[in-house]
Amino acid sequence: MQMDDRSTQPQGSAAPQSRRSRTVRSVTFTVAALTLCLVSALAATGLARMLRPAQPPLEPVPNEQKPQAARLPASLFRNWKKPDLALVVSAQQHGYLLPCGCSRPQKGGLERRCNFLQRLKEINWPVAAVDLGDIPQRHGAKDLPNVQGKLKYLYSMHALREMRYLAVGLGEYESALSLFDILGEYALNNPAPRVVVANIADAESKFPEQTRPWEIYEVAGTNLRVGVTSIIGKSVQSKMLDPNLKFADNRTVLKRVLQEMADAPKKADLRVLLLQGSKEEAELCARDFPAFNVIVCLSAEDEPSSEPKRIDDRIIVATGHKGRYIGVVGVYRTGERAKPVELKYQLVSLDEDFLTAPGEVANHPVLKLMEQYTAQLKKDDYLGKYGAGKHPLQLAVPGDVPVYVGSEKCKKCHDSAFEVWKNSKHAHAYQTLVDVKQPSNRQYDAECIVCHTVGFGYESGFRNERNTPKLKDVGCESCHGPGSKHVADWNNEKWQALMNPWKPKENETAREKTERMHRVDKFCQGCHDIDNDVHYKFEERWPKVAHPTGK
Numbered sequence: 001m002q003m004d005d006r007s008t009q010p011q012g013s014a015a016p017q018s019r020r021s022r023t024v025r026s027v028t029f030t031v032a033a034l035t036l037c038l039v040s041a042l043a044a045t046g047l048a049r050m051l052r053p054a055q056p057p058l059e060p061v062p063n064e065q066k067p068q069a070a071r072l073p074a075s076l077f078r079n080w081k082k083p084d085l086a087l088v089v090s091a092q093q094h095g096y097l098l099p100c101g102c103s104r105p106q107k108g109g110l111e112r113r114c115n116f117l118q119r120l121k122e123i124n125w126p127v128a129a130v131d132l133g134d135i136p137q138r139h140g141a142k143d144l145p146n147v148q149g150k151l152k153y154l155y156s157m158h159a160l161r162e163m164r165y166l167a168v169g170l171g172e173y174e175s176a177l178s179l180f181d182i183l184g185e186y187a188l189n190n191p192a193p194r195v196v197v198a199n200i201a202d203a204e205s206k207f208p209e210q211t212r213p214w215e216i217y218e219v220a221g222t223n224l225r226v227g228v229t230s231i232i233g234k235s236v237q238s239k240m241l242d243p244n245l246k247f248a249d250n251r252t253v254l255k256r257v258l259q260e261m262a263d264a265p266k267k268a269d270l271r272v273l274l275l276q277g278s279k280e281e282a283e284l285c286a287r288d289f290p291a292f293n294v295i296v297c298l299s300a301e302d303e304p305s306s307e308p309k310r311i312d313d314r315i316i317v318a319t320g321h322k323g324r325y326i327g328v329v330g331v332y333r334t335g336e337r338a339k340p341v342e343l344k345y346q347l348v349s350l351d352e353d354f355l356t357a358p359g360e361v362a363n364h365p366v367l368k369l370m371e372q373y374t375a376q377l378k379k380d381d382y383l384g385k386y387g388a389g390k391h392p393l394q395l396a397v398p399g400d401v402p403v404y405v406g407s408e409k410c411k412k413c414h415d416s417a418f419e420v421w422k423n424s425k426h427a428h429a430y431q432t433l434v435d436v437k438q439p440s441n442r443q444y445d446a447e448c449i450v451c452h453t454v455g456f457g458y459e460s461g462f463r464n465e466r467n468t469p470k471l472k473d474v475g476c477e478s479c480h481g482p483g484s485k486h487v488a489d490w491n492n493e494k495w496q497a498l499m500n501p502w503k504p505k506e507n508e509t510a511r512e513k514t515e516r517m518h519r520v521d522k523f524c525q526g527c528h529d530i531d532n533d534v535h536y537k538f539e540e541r542w543p544k545v546a547h548p549t550g551k
């Protein structure tokens, strides 16, 4: 299979077809862009190599043969013939470049998405992909400020480009990063995937040559042409954080777009609307504009429905949050004038079926980008870009601001608690990050460090391995707060009390104990959250780290 040639070619829409200008907005960006371009070039050659199957090349699959013959789980695409086009749909990645979570089973991630697309290509299905937007995050892990958001957006877009995405929309999450910044940095310099949005008034003067209202694409391996447009629905318009944005009336816009698509020299056989809006808004659009065969809308919940909403022969799909699922619309030509295409739908959970095979790691185009991403975090010292706020204990006593001292300091007086801690996994949490591969360098990623060290983001807390070696790992002060005042004045009951907000009352009743343990439980979940500890049960976790002094 030849992947170096662009499998798709956009056909002109309302915006002029001039060559993309190479203007860039800042020197820092020029450097970043150059590195990214370089990576992409490397990755592109890597991609070609990776795509050379380890097995002898697969013969083209006859229509009636099921895809199970290839590396796809048997549960997928039951009773599907080879479609004339497999339209792959994603949405609401929310900054999750990698599988979401620390412990298995994890789902999602751009690497698995890439593997899934690749496996569809291996069975010779013509594939095209679109994304609804909300690609970046609104805040960092554990409510860290969004220092890495833009970088993650850029790497995501490059990954989508490697996957030959045709078009992406944008919404509230993109606006949280400033559309001016992210479009100027990605869309201005990369024609693909195209950022498509039709209802931002004056888009052409605000973001010149960075967005298109619509686009018709020819997809390699099929004679089906796909028209894609995107609008921001009313419900999302009010959430867009860019005060300068004005929106044109959606009905007028959609009418005009459909008319322009119909007038195009090469007409679309399938029309796709990426709607940054709710399912209800999508249903209204589907009724009012039946020319759209597929509408992709936002999911209100993390978990998407496996069934699309069908309105006559058209479908509305949503794929959930965090990039854990992806949708596949099977498009079949019917040859009938009244109903030229028939649609099937399969929701795919990006679970461990789509892990990268060991032989494909070295040249994996997305893994390469992810390595590049963490290497850039290290090189540009992203840990150092975070400010430091005050821990509640640093505000508790005016004029008396405790600093972090490290767990070793507590050993002398609390040896039994220290023993328990030393033998727990908390005491190795930093090394865990050092040992992580694919990508490596996670100890330079604040979005990992924040839960795997002591006090990151607080005054005198973890900064980096060199400056704060004693604050590696989840230590005593990760839970008890900065301890210098207590260590210096251990007899001081005020500080003793502040160090243990979960101290039992004397003669604690069973009910009081339950309530107190409930508070401890909630506290643990600050790190052991649903993303990072899928199997979390307080009753199972607490006994492994509990360290009563046995009073």
Ligand code: HEC
Residues within 6 Å of the ligand: 405, 406, 407, 409, 410, 411, 412, 413, 414, 476, 477, 480, 483, 484, 486, 487, 490, 491, 496, 497, 499, 500, 503, 549
């Ligand atoms: C010089 C001895 C000493 C050092 C060092 C020390 N502590 Fe203490 N700590 C005490 C004493 C004494 C108490 C009060 C008696 C008790 O509850 O054990 C206490 C109480 C506490 C309590 C409250 C216990 C309760 O329920 O009342 C916590 C929590 C605590 N220390 C944590 C730490 C941490 C964390 C460190 C290291 C940063 C540390 N201590 C270092 C002596 C020390």
Ligand code: HEC
Residues within 6 Å of the ligand: 425, 426, 428, 429, 430, 432, 433, 450, 451, 452, 453, 474, 478, 479, 520, 523, 524, 525, 526, 527, 528, 540, 541, 542, 543, 544, 545
């Ligand atoms: C600052 C973040 C943080 C807090 C707060 C925290 N943990 Fe953890 N915990 C971690 C990290 C990170 C790991 C993984 C360490 C590793 O394996 O490298 C972990 C691992 C564990 C493990 C080992 C899990 C296993 O697989 O056996 C247990 C048990 C645990 N924590 C219990 C708790 C309990 C109970 C609380 C609340 C009292 C708590 N933790 C609070 C971050 C935290």
Ligand code: HEC
Residues within 6 Å of the ligand: 102, 103, 104, 141, 142, 432, 433, 436, 442, 445, 447, 448, 449, 450, 451, 452, 526, 527, 528, 529, 532, 533, 534, 535
């Ligand atoms: C919100 C807090 C949090 C963040 C952020 C976080 N972790 Fe963790 N991590 C944990 C907890 C809690 C555990 C323990 C989970 C368990 O025992 O199942 C853990 C465990 C791990 C483990 C050990 C898993 C195992 O099965 O032993 C690895 C590896 C890991 N984290 C890597 C990372 C990486 C890489 C990042 C950054 C992308 C990261 N973590 C970010 C909280 C966090």
Ligand code: HEC
Residues within 6 Å of the ligand: 407, 410, 411, 414, 417, 418, 419, 421, 422, 426, 474, 475, 476, 477, 478, 479, 480, 500, 502, 503, 504, 520, 545, 546, 547, 548, 549, 550, 551
């Ligand atoms: C994962 C969070 C966590 C870590 C890490 C942790 N503690 Fe605690 N610690 C707690 C909680 C929660 C309590 C109160 C629960 C209870 O009453 O049983 C507590 C209670 C204590 C107490 C009072 C115990 C008693 O029965 O009087 C002391 C002393 C203490 N911790 C010291 C330490 C020291 C020293 C370390 C590090 C060596 C440490 N803790 C590490 C969460 C933690």
